[in-house]
Amino acid sequence: MEWTSVSFFHQHCRRRRCHGAAAGAENSLRLLYKRALGITIATSGRMTALVARTGRHQQRYEHGHRLVAGCIPYRYRPTGDGKSMEVLMISSQRGEGLLFPKGGWETDETVEEAACREALEEAGVKGHLQGMLGTWDFKSKRQQGVFCPEGLCRAYMFALDVTEQLETWPEQHARQRQWFAVPDAIVQCRHDWMRGALDQCVAFLASGSSSTSNPMLLSDTSLSLEH
Numbered sequence: 699m700e701w702t703s704v705s706f707f708h709q710h711c712r713r714r715r716c717h718g719a720a721a722g723a724e725n726s727l728r729l730l731y732k733r734a735l736g737i738t739i740a741t742s743g744r745m746t747a748l749v750a751r752t753g754r755h756q757q758r759y760e761h762g763h764r765l766v767a768g769c770i771p772y773r774y775r776p777t778g779d780g781k782s783m784e785v786l787m788i789s790s791q792r793g794e795g796l797l798f799p800k801g802g803w804e805t806d807e808t809v810e811e812a813a814c815r816e817a818l819e820e821a822g823v824k825g826h827l828q829g830m831l832g833t834w835d836f837k838s839k840r841q842q843g844v845f846c847p848e849g850l851c852r853a854y855m856f857a858l859d860v861t862e863q864l865e866t867w868p869e870q871h872a873r874q875r876q877w878f879a880v881p882d883a884i885v886q887c888r889h890d891w892m893r894g895a896l897d898q899c900v901a902f903l904a905s906g907s908s909s910t911s912n913p914m915l916l917s918d919t920s921l922s923l924e925h
Contacts, residue, residue, distance in 0.1 A: 757802045770858065835850065
């Protein structure tokens with residue numbers, strides 16, 4: 699069997715639903731999708747990039763909020779007197795300013811898997827999650843719908859220690875990516891709530907913690923507006 703992209707998962711799930719296949723078969727396909735996440739697949743002697751997920755049919759909602767997962771990808775650069783932290787930011791598809799990777803948390807994945815998937819799809823990086831930084835609430839006019847009529851979103855943000863930067867990735871034609879020193883990233887950040895997440899990331903990493911259980915976990919329910 700040849701796989702040309704992770705769209706294999708979506709195509710076969712639809713076929714199996716149409717033919718009334720058992721739930722176990724669909725779960726097996728989901729497992730295959732998760733194993734494929736974070737890799738490229740060789741087909742006919744060439745490398746084919748993964749395809750970004752689209753649509754809202756598997757989106758999670760809770761108490762009128764669309765649930766979102768994202769991360770702050772970081773690395774350390776050696777300097778003359780030690781090392782300097784840099785974070786990876788991506789361009790917005792809808793205006794000026796830079797962002798950190800984030801997107802909808804879907805029903806067939808954990809929040810950690812969703813955060814890693816968004817980093818791969820939007821920024822083309824893989825790595826290890828070092829900790830959950832907290833949750834941030836914001837309002838997005840674009841996300842207004844039946845399940846969140848006011849456009850409310852709740853973002854679960856993680857610190858991602860980058861181990862690999864891919865040359866090709868799903869959204870490479872729609873976004874630019876760039877590494878910044880933290881002071882520059884604060885200036886470039888488009889949204890106030892992401893600036894708060896970056897502050898939390900710096901504090902978390904400075905504390906020496908390296909676990910997905912973060913004793914400094916922050917929940918920011920002050921509402922900011924995304925345009």
